[in-house]
Amino acid sequence: MTNNLRVKSSKFIDETYKISFKFNNKNYYGYKGDTLASALLANGIHLIGRSFKYHRPRGIMTAGSEEPNAIVQIHKNTSRTEPNVRATEIEIYEGLEASSQNCWPSVNFDIGGINNFLSPVLPAGFYYKTFMWPASFWKKYEYFIRKSAGLGKSPTEPDPDIYEHKYIHCDVLIIGAGISGIIAAKTSAKNGFKTLLLDEKPYLGGSTIYQNSEHFKINNQISSSWIEKEINEIKKIDNLEIKTRTSVAAFHSYNFLLARENLTDHLPLHQRDGKVRHRLLKIRAKKVISATGSLERPLVFDNNDRPGILLSSAIEKYSNLFGVACGQKNVLFTNNDSAYETAISLFQKGINIEAIIDNRENVDSKLVKEIEKNNIKIYKGYTVVNTFGYKRINKISIMQLSKDGQKVVGSKISIDCDCLGMSGGWTPAVHLFTQSGGKLKFRDDDQVFIPDTYPSDQISIGSCNGEFTLDEILSSISKKLKDFLNIKKTEYENLEILSHFNKTKRNIWLLPSDKIIGKTKPFVDYQNDATAKDIKLALREGFRSIEHVKRYTTTGMGTDQGKLGNMHALGIISETAGSKMGELGTTTFRPPYTPLTFGTIVGRNVGEYFDVSRKTPIHDWHVENKAKFENVGQWKRAWFYPKENEGMHEAVQRESKAARDSAGILDASTLGKIDIQGTDASEFLNRVYTNAWSKLAIGKCRYGLMLNEDGMVYDDGVTTRLDENHYIMTTTTGGAATVLSKLEDYLQTEWPELDVYLTSVTDHYATISVCGPNSKKIISKVIPNLDLSDEKFPHMSFKNTKIDKVKCRVMRISFTGEQSYEINVQANYGKSVWDKCMQAGKEFNITPYGTETMHLLRAEKGFIIVGQDTDATMTPIDLQMDWIVSKKKYDFIGKRSLYRSDTIRDDRKQLIGLVTENPKEVLEEGAQIVLDANKSPVEMLGHVTSSYYSPNLEKSIALGVVKGGKNMMGQKLIIPMENKQINVTVTDPVFLDKENKRLNA
Amino acid sequence: MFVINCPYCGQREQSEFKAGGEAHIVRPKQPTELSDDQWAEYLFMRKNIKGIQFERWVHSHGCRKWFNMVRDTSNDEIKAIYKMGEKPPVK
């Protein structure tokens, strides 16, 4: 069967433009304008893949984005591979390679198909019930499940495509370019509104564009001709932007929408290089008009999932738009007039129709009569009870429905066919509307949910609002647009409309069968293989809420979010449980409406643009000198500077030793700096730090600890009094932004009476710290005019000075316990001052050190790092820092919390030092600390927070937090590791120079 | 994503703002006089209403100013926005 299923040429298909593509490694041809689905159908191929659970053969069911079955993997084993692509949406291009998913070894012979015969043991909740117990067996099951199940394979190579994001602001956004959307767009744009019209398909006009029937006319023209003229006109309007191949993924509150514009997926691969593939549009619209249309419903009966069974409207679209016959012996099965529209189209094209099975008994609309006139057999009041054919339908059997529709009666009739079209009526596509927060109401007449209340300035028009016929849509659209857009008139007030569609429908959610339900497979959710039987089982087992039934049966949880079957699931629940559909509600429709690729979501934020990175003014020097970097927040900080053959350990040992033996230099520019000015600056500091600040003399520095109101340590740093009403506060590198916003919060909301101004100056200054016994000599070479004597420039003081003509602030403060000077200079001069220090320090072997050495040096002194030795559960008392908590101050942030019943407990975790029995053994940070590892259950006393091998003390040292640790000095404890136990002793956290002699050495 | 009318800057995207919890909880003037229970009431207890809620917001990526907002948490409708220190315009 090659290309013999093309019927009368379609103007949407360019038969002069042949395109070759591969499906499951075989070559096929299609034409420009084809989707993969239409091209495969033209080649006689219905079987596309295997179902998720039972591995049943599945084919193309729809002609749109709601497709549950025909999903394929494209360009397997390449960087552009993509799973779960809907064959009904992808437009074919030269070189397209698609393959079936979820089958092994091949779609025609699939081992998992055995699940189909095992299905009596694979009911709803089977996975929950079986594989979750015993827990240890899960690993074994998982191996087999992963191999035989799953939807497609994710790519393993980096994505070669480019994606981007774009913001759009418009007056009116119209979603969907069917007949309602086209009319709305033209009306809006012609009235001067900046208008945006989006449609997921590559063409405009929705289903009207291929509506060639004499039964539907507007102003005496066939509806497709009428809309074609409208489309040509709107393309000329300046303030109307039209985007096709653009699907709205999400509709959020306040008319904020996300849409994916697909720019290159229809092009041959070699034409895509350098082009943006998908553009994520972030749209803020003043008004939104949803014209998203409706989806045809399948019918639920035994074996309703075989390849060759499609929606009736899809068969019509394949024939009218793509010029493809889905079968040569077609049967239509319906409960309403829609299938007759399909039948008339097929008949016009000369495609054979064997019969129509109609649930309704008395039907005599104009459409029905035309079919009867053409001698096509209609079985009125009948239903399909079964279908046959493994990889393609070949026969159905039908029976008559009882009066109440609950049973089948009479004898079975068999009909041969190779294609069955089903129409269960229409479901308004209200997904986006409900995402926006809109509430639905249930219309009993034709059993549909339609929009009820709108949460923002928006309306729904056309069939997504439950107006299914041409006359319903066109007779009301003018008034709706006038009211919504607040305009006087439209050009659509007096249209002459001919529509022969009769609205009677006989809705039966689960069609009766001659077999008991346990022996049937009436599928509700095709992608997840959930049947009506599973839903009934869930109800029998006590599930009532639609959300629970959904999760238990997995109905509606596939990549298609159950667009076809959700209504049937609701219907079956309502009938079985005896509750009303309107009261049952629907499950929540979540974004995205159709799946988005990760690339689209991430946009340009990949590689080095993944996150913002902050670099100090001295960064380039670190790079040139082979520093390894670590991320601290968004900062890139020099971590250590390995020399030839050095690893991290060797480098850090060398740097640490040099800093204490002679001199070290650190780039501390990343420390947060907040400039504080105002007549109440001292009072402000009194309130935000635990210690007292009023008496700090001008030119002096002080270390401060900041708490949260709950008493827990939040940040620390040195603050310097520059002048009477002027301070500069330093914060931790990671805490700078949160400290500033917390201080602003208190200033603006609790203490607005204080005259204080805060300015972040972190990036304005480069900060260079020179430490070690020779630091004084080095600084005196860099700044010869500055008196560095301990009397004139003691520890914890500051000087304004100049290096050549450049103003700088020098603080004598220390985070290492060594004598040390911190030069703050305007950022632009940072690199030159650094060079000067390096030059001056050459004779003293000045050694640049990174954050790792800084951490080691401060640990030797027992200085904490907020965020490493604390974790938002440590008070200053827990840290043995009682000395910094003022007893005299009436109040400061967190003071009252320091004597809550919980914070005064003796057995809180407290900071202690730890030394190992074996001085060479270095503990792992995060390791648990216990007293007795053999007593079960083992009581965890705490954990190691910082741990290093100290080259200066020539032994392993560690800090940790231990319950009641303060009173455990000298206590022997145990660190249990995976295959050993390490003996440690609790010590004071200060390991080196307890008397602080080195600060002035 | 809301559009928030900053009292200092005008209409801006929600992504420029941060929420700061319940509004009109005044820090006690004399915390030391409070019992553990009274302090805990201030420190921990917050309402989480479905419906009209009074909240603090800050224009963190804009003017850095704090202000108050009255919001219906059930549908995110912003009923009112007013500056710090001002009385709520709706009950």
Ligand SMILES: [Zn+2]
């Ligand atoms: Zn603002």
